[in-house]
Amino acid sequence: MSFNEYITNLFPPAILQTLYMIIVPTVLASIMGFVMAIILVITKDGGLKPNKTVNRVLGFVVNVIRSFPFMILIFAMIPLTRLIVGTSIGETAAIVPITIGSAPFIARLMESALDEVDKGLIEAAKSFGATNTQIIFKVMVKEAMPSIVSGITLSVISILSYTAMAGVVGAGGLGNVALTYGYSSFDYNVMTFTVIALVIIVQIIQGLGDIVYKKIK
Template identity: 45%
Template sequence: MITTLFSALNETLYMVFLSTLFSAVGGFGLALPLILTGPHGLRPNAGIYTALDAAVNLLRSFPFMILMIALIPFTRLVAGVAYGSTATVVPLTIAAIPFMARLVEGSLLEVDPGVVEAARAFGASDSQIICRVMVKEALPSIILNLAVLAITLLGYSAMAGAIGGGGLGALAYNEGYIRFRADIMFCAVTVLIVVVQCLQSGGNYLYKKLR
């Protein structure tokens, strides 16, 4: 049982790590044009912002289980398989990118406008303001949001286990629920709780250090 539990944990950590990495990069890339073209952005553009805002809201409105099933053909095309831990990274990433974009957007919007105006007055370009001022000022908040993202993806990965996603979710569902093994269910849930606590504690620690 211990071997099976560790194997499932490794699969879960593999899915969460890769999807967090990919969605963080994608979410940050999506947040930048939202910040640039927003009502209070460096280059306001109502048309572009409205389109991006609608796209983000649309993607966030899909329940993850439905999104995962709908993406099976695309997942098979990208990952070569439709089920398993590697395949699950694809829908996890797509589901989390708009979520991360909103988190990063919120963190960047919290930066003091006076700091941005001061940088602009000194002749800083848009890229310099974003990278050297806004991101630097918002970095502690972004790091804390990364922990939130990872915890959210951990929950998604557990749900994915019910439909062939692998990991602790699959172990809890297939061995614990289907076969009425309460001990396995309890162990899987306990491990998930420990992982969540570790992720949140790590995020809080880095936030305090960076502050």
């Protein structure tokens, strides 16, 4: 396949596949990570609902998943992936390990952001009779939102790297194109163009994240 054919026939669908594998896992992992972060923050010592058992068990699960190299996680989760989507190959199948691999990372970033909220604000909210739900969403999350946005931006870039690795198991996207038509075929033009495309995507993601951060800040 010539370089021009690559640009015309392979590159556009590969971009769409990559965006699909970025956007869907980011949304799902952010929701899962947010829930885990809230539970971790409110159940730790000094939290709104201290519970050592819940905190330690959830913290252990988060740390175990985070300790898996992503390539190993992909293969380890093949049975679960097949159970959920019916196959272990393709972009949709890749969403499962990407989401589960990203959620604990996002959870820790959000937990750190929530922990940075001034405890004086929380105590002031309590003194005014605010409920735990109000404190969580109207004080903690609101104050931590700039840091949460920065964390999600960082996570999206990590997810982009996961999509490239997912190409090894036939997930499609730029990673698969780079491996199949670039590296394996010794076509360094394709490799170079794909790397440039990935760099541009990273710059766009970071730029959008910075814009949102500044508006919220």
